Amino acid sequence: MFDKLDDLILRYEEVMNLLSEPDVANDTNRFRNLMKEQANLAPIVDAYKEYKACKETVDDSLAMLEEESDEEMRDMLKEELSTARKRIEELETQLKILLLPKDPNDDKNVIVEIRAGAGGEEAALFAAEMYRLYVHYVESRGWKVELLEADETGIGGMKSVNFMVKGEGAYSVLKYESGVHRVQRVPETESQGRIQTSTCSVAVMPEAEEVDVQIDEKDIRIDVMRASGNGGQCVNTTDSAVRLTHYPTGIVIYSQTEKSQLQNKAKAFALLRAKLYDLEMQKKQDAEAEERRSQIGTGDRSEKIRTYNFPQGRVTDHRINLTLYKLDKIMNGDIQEIIDACIAADQAKKLAKMNEEA
Known part of the structure; x- marks a missing residue:
């Protein structure tokens, strides 16, 4: 050393x-x-x-x-x-x-994808709340958020939302948020006061440059169309929306947040590159299963990582057995304590592994 x-x-x-x-x-x-x-x-x-x-x-x-x-x-x-x-x-x-080996993606910007899971409209409302949580957290760090795509419901929920976070070291921090987040509470639509469990999945992907991912034009179909939903007159009256279909993987990207077709196309390609790069990372991690298991924040996307229990006002991160009784602050973006604990646990595991090999 x-x-x-x-x-x-x-x-x-x-x-x-x-x-x-x-x-x-x-x-x-x-x-x-x-x-x-x-x-x-x-x-x-x-x-x-x-x-x-x-x-x-x-x-x-x-x-x-x-x-x-x-x-x-x-x-x-x-x-x-x-x-x-x-x-x-x-x-x-x-x-x-x-001196621990550094993740080569740690300094990159990230693209975050939140998808409503089990729980119907309540899951979509939770996904929208998670989006606001991350926006508040990102802004508190002086980073920038750029909305890429959102599929909203009529009562304020989100079936899915994709956004970019621009900030130095964004991936090194936000990668610990990947996984399934679970909420336990009484929905506003529930008349008998029964607690419902709903979920949403969060995928944190490093931004991929063109040098990171080569996309063959023959593998892509580009469709342009009129934007739909809540977009305002300028958005809804021009063929500004862009849909990309990537034949080899079946990935479909739809972008309509900007008034310009060129801007929507650029956002769609940025999201597609991130998804393709993420697929390559997942394949590599699957090939190094033991290495993946020894780390926190790079595990299975289907893993339930955190529970937000509203009746008890607590949040529990299951990976590190951390429970905090400050749900309101956390839902308002105060997640630094959880992230710091994940980083510390990750470092401890890597140090232990390094000592075993020494």
Whole structure:
């Protein structure tokens, strides 16, 4: 580990030197890539420098203890020694986490798909509430939401909704939301006060660039049509809606949220690329079943990951056995505590696996 850390410090210094060169500053792409590398290396370098400083403190304190006879000074040195040793243990764990293999998709924007599951209209209402939950969460982080496609019901529900989240590291955070979300509550349409269980599925897919997914034009049928539903006069009176059919997979994408046919076509292709890329990721994960089982947030899409119980005001994440009694805040987008706990559990599993292999 320490050989690798020494190499990373050398690389960090090399990157910093390159960033100060005029030729690099004039090359926009190279400059951006080096800035990104510098940002990724900085936390590792800072932690390692602090680790080495603490090791020096331990050595100095031990040397001074051998020579010091004054009891007050010895007590002070022992306290300094104890603090440094404790910090060394913390930094060793932190460095191991920082050196864990990084998901290559972590820095990407994401496309999120929410689909109403079991529960009829109540499931569609829950899907719409989950969409609002994520919009509030994303906005609280200073990220941007862009609606791609929505199939709404007449009373405020959503059979399905697709949206893009643009923000640095969006996939590294939101990937833990993939799975089946379950709600338990008394529907407004229920006259006898019986609790109903409904579900919706959430799929979080990294945005795929054209270089990530090659789409053959022969495999695509593009249909244009007049938009339907709640769109306003401009949307409903022009052939602006676009439907893509991908023959090899049977995936059909329908986009009508924009007034321009070109914009709807661009959104439809972005969603199709993400879905095709996601299919490839799922195939790869199926081939590495053991690796997938050792992680949180990259598991089976049919797995029930969370329950939102309204009568008891609680939310339970079943993957990490976490229960929080702040349902109202969570439904308003306050999910950071859950995500942080998922990340910590994921890191702990990966560290345990790494220690087994060591």
